[in-house]
Amino acid sequence: MAIGRRAVLGVAAAGPLALPAIRARAQAAGVKIGLVAVQTGPQAALGTQLRDGFLQGLKHTGGKLGGLPAEVVMIDDELRPEVAVTKVRAALERDKVDIVAGVVFSNILAAIMRPVTETNTFLISTNAGPSTFAGRGCNPYFFTTSYNNDQVHSVMGQAATDSKYGRVFVMTPNYQAGRDAAAGFKSRFKGEVVDEVYVPLNQLDFSAELAKIAASKPDAIFTFMPGGLGVNLVRQYRQAGLASIPFLSTFTVDEATLPAQGEAAVGFYSAAPWAPNMDNAANRRFVADFEAAYGYVPGSYAAQSYDAVLLLDSAIRKTGGSLADKDGLRAAIRAAEFQSVRGNFKFGANHYPVQDFWLCQVAKRPDGKFQTETVRKVLENDTDPWAAECRMR
Amino acid sequence: MTAQLLLVQALNGLQFGILLFLVAAGLTLVFGVMDVINLAHGVQYMLGAYLGASLAAATGSFWLGLLLALPATLACGLLLELLVFRHLYDRDHLAQVLATFGVILTLNEAVTLLWGSAPLQVATPALLEGGVTLMPGLQYPLYRLAILAAGLATAGLLWLLVEHTRAGALLRAGASNRPMLAALGVDTGRLFLLVFGLGAMLAGFAGAMAAPILSVEPGMGDSVLILAFVVIVIGGIGSVRGAFLAALLVGLVEVLGRSLLPDLMRLVLAPSPARQAGASIGSMLVYIAMALILAVRPRGLFPARAG
Known part of the structure; x- marks a missing residue:
């Protein structure tokens, strides 16, 4: 039974109380990510992994993405598609998020796919990877750092x-x-x-x-x-x-x-595609720092979210901090020039990873x-x- | 399907039924005697599992944890009665459903805040590790036999309590005709407090017993609750004897249906659709059985209420 807090949680000071002028200034100088992670109901542990992985990534990039100060707006989808759509719409229209990331479950991803990509906003799934969006349903504004189920x-x-x-x-x-x-x-x-x-x-x-x-x-x-x-x-x-x-x-x-x-x-x-014991420098650093910060062993949900942060960091740096140039940003994301905790990582033509x-x-x-x-x-x-x-x- | 496998499946069904009885016994008392629809019974079961798990971890002994979980869940039940349920007795069922649903939401969230949303691990007590070999390659865990024994013992104790003590006579009287009981000068307020506490403790006991074989996680009571309601409706609301027989029936129908139907469907359908149809119908079978029984006996197998 999915049970809910209705509030959209802001990790940093976010949301409706911020004065418009301040918001406009912050927006010009920074990048806002809407992070969709289930926080209520029996599957909340997965959402917590996903969230902590993402936040760990931001710690390693110094709280910035490609040099821009990053702000995370938490979106609890409650594992209910209609709730996810309402909250994601609010994040896009009211909080003016630049990028939407996260999403544990495929049915939530399917629900928010159109609302996000229709506004020409990039959607980076860090876990859900249904085949629906891998073939005919692939979308230029959609990437996933996980896999196809x-x-x-x-x-x-x-x-x-x-x-x-x-x-x-x-x-x-x-x-x-x-x-x-x-x-x-x-x-x-x-x-x-x-x-x-x-x-x-x-x-x-x-x-x-x-x-x-x-x-x-x-x-x-x-x-x-x-x-x-x-x-x-x-x-x-x-x-x-x-x-x-x-x-x-x-x-x-x-x-x-x-x-x-x-x-x-x-x-x-x-x-x-990944396990905590993988022996490469990026992964050793991720696992050690994650466990020190959160006190539990990271799973793939965390690792893929961490990768998504490094991916966005590399892409935004490549475009020189320009979020408005969508084609440039897309090309930079597709290039995937970052050190993945998995070692090998590149995107295929459908924006799903090609990996081991x-x-x-x-x-x-x-x-x-x-x-x-x-x-x-x-x-x-x-x-x-x-x-x-x-x-x- | 060999006769041996069939026997094993029947035992599995009985064992699942006993587990359901542990949950349903408290529910049928509260519903039958107090006429309160207590949707929160499932979260009391969950509380039992969590408290049992935490107390076992704190004391280092599963048995001590189980023993301590009983007064702890009793206390939780009494607290809930004083804070919430006391105010619901004179309301209609809709108000009770709404209020107890609120209790579900609150307690599920509270458990998530206190223990986190990841499932907890509860080790099987060392005494009951291992199992007996029922058929080649399959062990029947000793712990499951212990659940069977605990369920039978609970059934026996409840039978003694309900049929052979003064408190039991009041319980039966309450289930049969509440206004008359009050008119005779019985303090129904205290009786209800007692019944509710007992119900909560039974649910907690079931939760703590189930913890080593089932996942201890927020919302774990919700799926059990539905089957428990099926059990008490089939058994006749308020009847412990009815709940016992209905629980065994539901357990058997559920397990045998699930294991036999896909094979039976294969006699008339191609393998792939047979599997899916069998699985789907198998999971509906309990509800079909309930509908059939209620069609013949609308008040359940052993109705407790007079008139």
């Missing part, structure tokens, strides 16, 4: 094929994203799908499904159980003694849910916290499957 599921399919798993049991929630996950996995999986089980989105107890898995004795299971669903499943899977069957998953064991899954998730697999994907595994760190760690690279410089259909106007 389908890609991540297909990475797990490829990993299962590479691991020579012959029979895999597939279980996902019974809604569009769940069915997409199963389809994405099967697109690169060459073995046999023993059974496909769809569970209700509000499922609490998986014992019936676990008995089915035990009965069909698969080589591995593939599942996509975001948020609390994944917490329940992972614990119950371990308690049922099934952990000897490899647990392949997407968006099920990540840094947002690991604190609750703990030991139960150790050894379970996920697929991602990894098989990751949950591990317990020496300090007792849990994180996903890279096992092996599954796909290199992977372009998402819809890019060819994009005709960028």
